[in-house]
Each structure stands twice: as C-alpha cells, then as structure tokens.
Amino acid sequence: MRETMPIHTWQVLRDRIVQFLIYASVLLISAVFIWILADLVRGGFAHLSWEFLTESPRDAGRAGGIASILVSTLLILLVAVLTAVPIAWTTAILLAEFVAVDSAFGKAVRFSLHVLAGVPSIVFGLFGNAFFSVYLGLGFSILSGGLTLACMLLPILASTAEAGLRTVPNAYRMSASALGLTRTAALVHLILPAAAPVLAAGLLLGIGRALAETAALLFTSGYVDRMPDSLLDSGRALALHIFDLSMNVPGGDMPAYASALVLVSLLLCINILAMKFAHGLQRRKIMT
C-alpha cells in the first residue's frame, strides 16, 4: 500500500497567495468605490440641502437647485424603460425559448444585438437626432431623448435577459412539458420567476447606464433646464447637467459635485431596491 502524500508546504503557500490576491482585488475595487463616494461627499455634501432638491436651477445652475433636472431625468428614464423593456424581454424570450441556438435567425438577431451594444452612445445620439427629432418631428424633447435611450438599452436588456433565461435548468422545461403544461404556462409560472433575479439585475444595469448617459441625450432631449410641461418639452438630464456645470459654467463646481452626489445616491438606491425586489419576488413564488 502506498503512503498518503502529505500536503506540501508550497501547496499551502500557493493557497495562501491565491487567497491573498483575491482579497486584495476585492479590497481594491471597494477602495475605488469608497474613494469616489468620499470625494463626492466631501465636495458636494455642504451644498446639498432640501432647497437644492426642490428648487429649479438659476443663473445657469450656479444658484438654485435641480428639481426640474430631476423631473426631466425621471421622465426620460421612464420613457426609455417603458419602451425598451417589453421589446427587449420579448426578444429574449423568443431567442431563448422558441428559437434553436444555432438557427440562422437566432444568430442574426444575436449578432445585431452585439453590434448595437458596441455602438458608442454619441452615435445613438446622432441617430436619435436624425430619426426621432428631425424625421419624426419630435424635436428636442424628452420623448425623443427617451426613445433614443430605449434604443441604447435594447441590447443590454435583451442580452442579459436571454442569458438569464438560459441559466434556468432545462429540466424545468422538460418536466413541465412532460406534465402536459403548455409552453406559455411553463414560461409564466416557472421560467420567468426563476430568471427574475437576472432580469432585474439586467434592468438595473440598463437603468444605471441610462441614468449616467450624456452623449446620447445632448442632441435629442436637449439641455433646457426649465421644468418640463410635457413629454414634448426639452429637458436636461442629471448627467448632462453635471457635464454642463463642470465644463461650461465657471463657478459651477459646487453644484456639480452636489448633483453628482445625488446621481450616485440614486444609483445606489435603485440597486438596493432592485435587489430587494428580485429577492422578494423569488421568495413569494416559492411560498405560494
């Protein structure tokens, strides 16, 4: 009989080193995030107040607040998400559930989604301007900005949703089918709930991208900082506001910092909410 080999010290050492590297990189990422947050808080917290959130900007944003900017941002986001989500998710369902992975149609759609995902946002801005603002005559408006963002969100939402649907074990589809469930029933009761966390994560990613977008909105929703009356009014998005304040407005640093702090806090809130929501949805499905 052979003796059991003892673990070499260098093997132990290697384990230690790998562990150290993993922890170090995690620490590094967290450090970058905390640094940015700390910088924003340091620069912008003093400027932050209730008035800052409830007043409209005056003097090109040097004074006043960001109320109208927030409203415009929200409206643009709403238009974008409400348009993109149904289209993107049905595309994902089609690709993942009804089309064979290696079919020409599936490949073509997936390829075009990949290309779309790689297109720089300024190109979306130019397209949005040409198509929505000029050709469809929507002008510089929240609507054309939102629709342009929707085009940008489509590939992100569709790809993440497809990936999410593909992580659902095939055994669920098989056994649902063997039990005589229709495809729709399996989709609604089993597959979508199982994929919900990933769908939510994708949506979050999309909202994050949309919230931080400037280039695509520059030529579509415009940069009028008044409170919008309707979706056909021009409206300035928060990220665009920050860009404008820091680049074009001398003495706009403080409000720029404060606005950035608001933007990052919003992103944080959306993240936390979406996580909680996805988690809750999954639990509810299991409980009932």
Place this chain on the structure above:
Amino acid sequence: MNSSQCTDKLDTFTLGPLEAGPACCDPQPAIQVRNLSLLYDGKAALDKVTLDIYQGCITALIGPSGCGKTSFLSAINRLTDLIPGCNVTGKILVHDQDIHHPDTHAQTLRRQVGMVFQKPTPFPLSIRRNLSLPLNEHGITQKTEVASITEHVLRDVGLWDEVHDRLDASALSLSGGQQQRLCIARALALKPQILLMDEPCSALDPLASGIVEDLICRLRGRYTIVIVTHNLAQARRIANYAAFFWVSGRAGQLIEFGRCQHIFESPSHELTAAYINGVRG
C-alpha cells in the same frame, strides 16, 4: 410492505395480470412501437425497436447503462421534440393513434402519457404548488379538490406523514428521495393512462423503494406502466413483461421481449441470460 404479495400475484398469471386488463389471454396493446430508430446529432442511440406495451400491465425495461432506455421512454411521449438534434424515425401508436401524426398535439399526448424522470425534477416552488400548478393547468382549479388530490397522492407515495405540516416549504428543501417521490406524486395526480417511470427507485432507500413498488403494483390494471430499472430483483417482483436492451455496435437494440417469467427464467437469447446472471461478456 406487501411486495411479497406482489410476487405471489406474479406467479399466478400466464399472460398479463389476472386482476387487470382483459380477462382473456390476449392483452390489448396500449403502445405499439414499430421500427423505432433514434438519432442524436446523426449518431444512432436506438436501432429499429419493435415492441408492444400491453394495457394495464407493468413492463420493465432492463439493460446496461447507455443502451437507450431513457431515449426510448422520451420517444413515447415525444419529449425528444425538446432535445435539439434528436431525430426519431419509425412509428409509435398510443391507443391506436399515431403520435407523429400532424393532428396529434404533443401536449395532449403528454397528458395521456405521464413521465417520471431518472433525476428528481421538482419545480422551485412550494411542495403544494408543485402539485397544484399542473392540476390547475389541467383545469382542476377548485381548492378543495386540489387539496384532496394533493393529500391522496402524497399518501400514495408515502410522503404525507413526512411533509403534511410543511406543504408550503420549498420543494427544493426536500431530500433527494423525497423529491423523487414528490415527482411521482405529481405525475400520478394528473391520472395519465400510461405512466413512464425512469428508474423511479434509484434514489430511494429500501423502505421508500418498497412503498413506491407497492404503489406501482396497486396501479396495475388501472394504468399502463413502463418502468426502467437496474434492479433486476425489482423488475422480477413487479413486472408482467420485460424488455431487454443491449448496445451492439453503437446503437441500442431490443434483444428480447417477453413475459417477465420467461425473460428471467428461460431467456431465449444468450446475451439476456448472461446479463441476468451477472456474467460479464
């Protein structure tokens, strides 16, 4: 456990069970398989299988791993449709209806032909919902009815005492054996006329296995059952008919089919004899 009772019954029938099916010695075929060949990505997994499965009887499929038993079962309820690259040729009649006929709806077929998988496949839902979801989809929506069916089938598979106080817990929190019994219960709840069982007892302890065996015996006559098992003693105890599959070349083939007694006591093919006696060839 009354599996010994089962064995007694087995000794008394000649062709088909006495307490079930037609009284005469000429059982009716429920499934007729003719020249069934099955290819995965062009590679044959089953080659020209021809076989009748009799109404109300238990038919055991035996044979070594990889000889195409699971593939054979999935061809019967057309679950092979869901496997990309899987190609089925030949004819299968279920209750005299061609399952590949354009008028035969796959979902209608699968409601007649239930299936229990080799690996337990509970849905990530509560235990209760695992049973009520298919029932609801089959049009049984009345709460009291669903509840009574739930209790009935869970008692049938010997799971009721273990789970009755936690029906709302996730089915994934059950042990492997409990999950498998839940899946058997789920298939039974829909009352299919034909039940395909792919090694239903392989994950079960002897006690649970005994319960399921008794259950299968009780279903004899009311259901047509095709069961895959590697447990030859079990096949011998419960089956009326046995089919022996073997891989020759690369494709699985049906070597011998006949009454269980015949296959186990006087097999006509030497491969069957060798397999049953545990001889490695």
